[in-house]
Amino acid sequence: MSDDELPRVLRLLWGHEERRRGPKPAMSIHDIGTAAVKIADADGLPAVSMSRVARDLGYTTMSLYRYVSSKDDLYAVMLDEAYGEFAVSYPARAGWRRRMTLWAEAARDVLTQHPWVLQVPLSEPPLSPNQVGWMEAGLQAFADTGLTEQEKLSSMLLVDVYVRGITQLMTYMTVANSADGLTEQEADQLYAKRLDQLVDPERYPAVSAALGSGSLSDDSDFAVNEFDFGLKGVLNGIAALVDRRS
């Protein structure tokens, strides 16, 4: 298990860095991740630039490149930081369904608190410690199901996909457009109004009906039940597989 070929970031993230010669590093990837996450939380992902992160830390732009070899690396660090350690412990007698629900809700909470996570352009599979930790927890949820490893993996990814998608949808409907100085309500209403301007009821009867019902301009209680509703469906799909295997 030599670290030789591993990218620098990974060695730093996993704490595999050995004694080195030169001056002691003044910051850590952890510092960098914290600073970057803070910026993204406050001003959105586009506000995260190498120079901004460095400035907030009190160093020059290029200093970051001693820890991170590219902006993609920075993104990876940010994700690791945003997810943090998977801190939920499954109740002793909980079945896979309950465990997976807890996992999904924890993931949802992360995404709700850091909506920019869904905008991070992914270019590599997750290899950071916390990401692997979440993966471990997700797979453990299926420990006693009799599923094959491949099936456990697929099932976990399915739930992950669902959580990401539904959260994206929800934050997208509430947070996204409020950057232009619009409240979410105003943004919703503007959307509905424009749809109304554009959509011919004869050609788009179903959209018109939805529009007329106010479903589009009123998102009350949408977010609340939507998550559980869909998750139940997804878990049912997995349950079919589990039953077949046992």
Add this chain to the structure above:
Amino acid sequence: MSDDELPRVLRLLWGHEERRRGPKPAMSIHDIGTAAVKIADADGLPAVSMSRVARDLGYTTMSLYRYVSSKDDLYAVMLDEAYGEFAVSYPARAGWRRRMTLWAEAARDVLTQHPWVLQVPLSEPPLSPNQVGWMEAGLQAFADTGLTEQEKLSSMLLVDVYVRGITQLMTYMTVANSADGLTEQEADQLYAKRLDQLVDPERYPAVSAALGSGSLSDDSDFAVNEFDFGLKGVLNGIAALVDRRS
């Protein structure tokens, strides 16, 4: 239904542009969309820049801004172009389940053919003609279900979320990393190898087990059945709701 307050792009996309004074436009948003999509298909989304699109069309960078007021607008045009008109017609006697399956498969096909769609940073809700057309088709699938408009919308979005997520997962596992001159197989193996380097079997038993089973380095037949598997689960979730309403 005046177009007064509508952004230019929308008027152009919907063909609501009236007679104007100056010289006749030399290109159309359609041309721009086609060019941009071609670039994204060939070289990926990051390759799509204002200058590149303009150059490919034979004009200067700034000329695009006569049609599109920002890069976000360009993205909207690209999405409209990529989705195209929803061309599937539901069989006469098909139930909502069959209709929604057709819709989902059509959406999957679009995403498979234009993987970059999932990387487009969304900043506004969909208002382009083709997007609305897909929305209409999706809502129509639930026409005779007795669901409320809100529920139809939620159900459609749920399926959409699923399709986007699962497709992202699949293309992400096969296409993404092949940019660095790695085949997908090589990328998978590199990933598995690095995980193996980093993951302590005692601390990450489930990940280790998955790794040991080869599930991570061998993605054969993953894509094939995965889509239907998950979609069935999602539709079952919706079916529960439909049954309750009828």
Add this chain to the structure above:
DNA sequence: GGCATCTGTCTATGATGTAAACAGTTTCTT
């Protein structure tokens, strides 16, 4: 003590998205 190796910094480069001013073209008004 000297050398290799690391640190953060400085300077430089090419690419990007977009604002502003411009000259030419078409249509509308008179």
Add this chain to the structure above:
DNA sequence: AAGAAACTGTTTACATCATAGACAGATGCC
């Protein structure tokens, strides 16, 4: 018919970005 008004694509300009390369100083090993 003539001029004004509105639009076209172009040119020039700028701030910001990610990142490459060279540098002087710091630290640990021989």
